[in-house]
Amino acid sequence: MIYLIEDxxxxxxxxxxxxLTALGLTVIFGVLKVINFAHGxxxxxxxxxxxxxITATGIHPYIALFIAAPIMFFFGYYLQDIIIKPIFKAxxxxxxxxxxxxxxxxxxxxxxxxxxxxxxxxxxxxxxxALKGAMLEIGEIFISVxxxxxxxxxxxxxxxxxxxxxxxxxxxxxRATSIDRETASLMGINQYKIYNIAFGxxxxxxxxxxxxxxPFYNIFPTVGVxxxxxxxxxxxxxxxxxxxxxxxxxxxxxxxxxxxxQFMSSTWTEAIVYGLFLLVLFIKPSGLFGIKQDx
Amino acid sequence: xxxxxxxxxxVYYGDIQVIFNLSLTVEKGEVVxxxxxxxxxxxxxxxxxxxxxxxxSGQISFENxxxxxxxxxxxxxxGIIHVPEGRKLFSLMTVKENLIIGAYNKRAExxxxxxxxxxxxxxxRLKERENQLAMTLSGGxxxxxxxxxxxxxxxxxxxxxxxxxxxxxxxxxxxxxxxRKIADLGTTVLLVEQDVKNSLSLSDRAYxxxxxxxxxxxxxxxxxxxxxxxxxxxxx
Numbered sequence: 001m002i003y004l005i006e007d008x009x010x011x012x013x014x015x016x017x018x019x020l021t022a023l024g025l026t027v028i029f030g031v032l033k034v035i036n037f038a039h040g041x042x043x044x045x046x047x048x049x050x051x052x053x054i055t056a057t058g059i060h061p062y063i064a065l066f067i068a069a070p071i072m073f074f075f076g077y078y079l080q081d082i083i084i085k086p087i088f089k090a091x092x093x094x095x096x097x098x099x100x101x102x103x104x105x106x107x108x109x110x111x112x113x114x115x116x117x118x119x120x121x122x123x124x125x126x127x128x129x130a131l132k133g134a135m136l137e138i139g140e141i142f143i144s145v146x147x148x149x150x151x152x153x154x155x156x157x158x159x160x161x162x163x164x165x166x167x168x169x170x171x172x173x174x175r176a177t178s179i180d181r182e183t184a185s186l187m188g189i190n191q192y193k194i195y196n197i198a199f200g201x202x203x204x205x206x207x208x209x210x211x212x213x214x215p216f217y218n219i220f221p222t223v224g225v226x227x228x229x230x231x232x233x234x235x236x237x238x239x240x241x242x243x244x245x246x247x248x249x250x251x252x253x254x255x256x257x258x259x260x261x262q263f264m265s266s267t268w269t270e271a272i273v274y275g276l277f278l279l280v281l282f283i284k285p286s287g288l289f290g291i292k293q294d295x
Numbered sequence: 296x297x298x299x300x301x302x303x304x305x306v307y308y309g310d311i312q313v314i315f316n317l318s319l320t321v322e323k324g325e326v327v328x329x330x331x332x333x334x335x336x337x338x339x340x341x342x343x344x345x346x347x348x349x350x351x352s353g354q355i356s357f358e359n360x361x362x363x364x365x366x367x368x369x370x371x372x373x374g375i376i377h378v379p380e381g382r383k384l385f386s387l388m389t390v391k392e393n394l395i396i397g398a399y400n401k402r403a404e405x406x407x408x409x410x411x412x413x414x415x416x417x418x419x420r421l422k423e424r425e426n427q428l429a430m431t432l433s434g435g436x437x438x439x440x441x442x443x444x445x446x447x448x449x450x451x452x453x454x455x456x457x458x459x460x461x462x463x464x465x466x467x468x469x470x471x472x473x474x475r476k477i478a479d480l481g482t483t484v485l486l487v488e489q490d491v492k493n494s495l496s497l498s499d500r501a502y503x504x505x506x507x508x509x510x511x512x513x514x515x516x517x518x519x520x521x522x523x524x525x526x527x528x529x530x531x
Contacts, residue, residue, distance in 0.1 A: 188371035188400035
């Protein structure tokens with residue numbers, strides 16, 4: 001019983017972090033209407049950025065967050081501006097430009113292999129950080145502190161992005177663009193700038209996820225791939241473009257992965273995750289919290 | 296010197312030419328109608344003025360500045376505001392948010408509170424509905440919201456594309472009355488309509504478009520009496 005409670009808590013915590021890794025994916029899809037296949041690689045870049053900040057300065061990982069997140073925002077902003085925008089302009093009249101997906105796939109390979117070239121294939125981890133291996137003990141239940149911090153950060157980030165979209169002028173413009181690009185441009189909104197901002201926010205969210213992961217996760221050039229596939233499942237499960245959907249989708253996956261092994265061999269949990277994914281696609285293709293839109 | 300001047304433009308959709316060597320002018324303070332049947336190129340003309348399409352030749356100028364082949368968001372900065380066909384409200388946003396986003400451009404954004412009051416005065420129904428999602432409005436209310444969103448942008452010229460589309464006759468009357476009121480308050484209006492009778496009677500001048508060309512122009516009253524118009528558009 002105690003183990004079950006512990007697994008549920010850990011599932012929710014790790015699931016929230018999964019949700020955070022998928023948050024950027026859902027934001028970018030919501031606005032650009034394009035699946036960003038480079039998202040896992042952006043997470044990987046974020047992990048390296050966090051790693052170097054923390055090892056070079058020795059600061060607490062969560063202080064590094066305030067440096068890593070802006071760096072990642074601008075990285076995403078200019079990545080979209082310089083590499084993806086020209087493709088969008090060339091495919092102006094296409095609603096969901098497939099070529100952009102191919103470009104993001106190219107970015108994935110380039111980023112992963114550049115990292116491999118520059119930093120080598122070895123696994124890195126931050127050895128002496130304040131959070132490493134820290135445990136919170138409540139009665140007989142052990143809770144991992146870095147995961148707890150990560151989960152709290154995930155909720156705060158999701159809330160911050162939600163409020164930004166709801167309450168600010170730029171946020172409104174982002175939502176308007178995501179609903180109808182052409183009409184948004186008739187309001188005087190520069191859609192390409194909005195794409196830059198959305199991509200920046202998505203990348204910054206990946207950067208924040210990366211910072212929450214580095215205290216307890218290994219860092220290597222292809223680490224993003226693991227989160228990539230999980231991210232796609234989470235986003236489709238929760239509903240493409242939905243922030244709440246990404247968080248809850250993440251928690252569902254986290255719970256299955258963590259509670260599942262209590263009842264079966266742990267390799268089976270993956271089958272359940274994919275089975276659930278297919279089931280949702282059959283029954284509610286717009287995802288659990290997705291809104292059926294006219295596109 | 297004309298306010299809005301369109302000089303011999305040609306516009307294509309891909310390989311298909313929709314507008315042929317079209318010229319027209321709109322003076323400050325006028326209400327000008329463009330009437331014509333389906334596929335005459337009326338909407339294409341407005342889309343070209345607002346920068347959604349580029350003419351392959353010819354020139355469009357506004358207050359003596361060349362504006363063709365500029366992006367739509369730049370055209371908005373000149374004060375040319377296009378209320379698109381079919382309302383095109385931001386369906387998942389509230390009525391009030393739709394209005395606020397109408398005032399996105401720099402000239403309008405400082406006066407949001409004041410303009411929103413004016414819009415609510417013109418369409419009191421929108422005030423009642425301000426916190427509802429735009430997708431839940433009736434057709435007439437959606438059209439009010441779309442025109443209201445256009446006014447929020449502080450237009451120098453307001454271009455309305457088929458505001459009466461799909462509305463019950465009684466609502467149509469309200470919409471046309473509101474358009475007249477907007478014009479009387481000093482905004483230049485360029486109106487594209489299939490409802491020839493109503494639009495001609497409220498316009499100072501009008502152009503008749505057929506197959507992407509201007510076939511007739513004149514004052515609203517003159518055209519209403521014209522035998523060709525009577526036969527082709529009014530069914531008399």
